[in-house]
Amino acid sequence: MKLRIKFRKQGDLRFIGHLDIMRYFQKLIRRAGIPIRYSEGFNPHQVMSFASPLSVGHLSLGEYCDIDVHEAESSEDMVSRLNAAGVPGLTVTSCRLLPDGTKxxxxxxxxxxxxxxxxxxxxxxxxxxxxxxxxxxxxRDSIPYVKHTKKGDRETDLGPLVYEAYFEASIPEHDGGCGMFLKLSQGSSANAKPEQVLDAFYLSEGQEYPALAIQVERVELYADEGTDGEHRFRSLEDYGAEF
Known part of the structure; x- marks a missing residue:
């Protein structure tokens, strides 16, 4: 059985990096008594994979972990067992069965x-x-930006990587305060980060981006089922069904 787990990362756990989250889930699965499958070979490991890594310091309402298990009673039972064995700040919100062949x-x-x-x-x-x-x-259609990477600086255009952007007058996680919504490209070949868009904006106004003053929260992750340049986004959660 292939299952897709959706979870939230809140509070102080936003300072825990991706590798530590992976190790946390490996231990969580064992503590919850989930009969997960292991790979074959001399060094077997749990069959588990995560979606796009979340930057340290970011909150999230929509992270994903795929696992392969021998059996599972129900979505409700899986969510209950994982949360009972977990820690505050990381909450499993759904567990769905994936059809055979799902990437x-x-x-x-x-x-x-x-x-x-x-x-x-x-x-x-x-x-x-x-x-x-x-x-x-x-x-804007075009947002020239210089990305600073380990291999050096690289000029890019963030404009085509921003699919939506609008002002939000009231954000629940911000006690009703205002902010901005962004839908950004998050693929391995074309990737944009909120910090990059904000950095470009501050630079356009002749200011330095105050990274420590702004909170970023990821809300959802999507696949793109569009063709011929037309986007058709579908949330990763929608690929599975409760059981």
Whole structure:
């Protein structure tokens, strides 16, 4: 049985990196008594894979982990057992059965939804007006940007990688405060980050991006079933069904 687990990453766990989250899930599966399958060979490991890694410091409402198990009673039982064995800040919200032949989450991830807002006490004088300007900037057809990578600087255009951008007057996770919504390309070949869009915006206004003042939260991950340049996004959760 191939299962897709969706989970939230909140609170202080936003400071835990991707490799530690992988190790956490390996232990969580054992503590919860889930009969997971193991690979064959001299060094067997749990058959488990994750979708696009989440940057350290980011919150999330929609992370995914695919596992292969020998058996499972029901979606409700899986969610209950995993949360009972887990820790505060990381909450499993759904567990769905994947049809045979479904590609793993990592290989199909193509886009992600994000929300960004100012942390308490870090807001500019008029945050609403600021985020409206930022969203208008993010909707530009072309956003020249220099990415700083381990292999050196690389010029790119973020414009085609921003699928949606708009001002949000009230964000529940921000106690009703305002911010900005972004849908960005999240594939292995074409990837954009909220920090890059914001950095480009600040540079356009002659300012330095205050990374520690802004909170980023990933909301959902998508595959792209579109053809001929037309996008048709489908959430990774939708590929499975409750059982």
């Amino acid at each position: 793993n989450a990592m290989s199909v991830t193509a886009a992600a939804d994000y929300r960004v807002w100012f942390k308490e006490g870090k807001e500019p004088e008029n945050p609403g007006e600021f985020w409206e300007r930022a969203a208008a900037f993010a909707r």
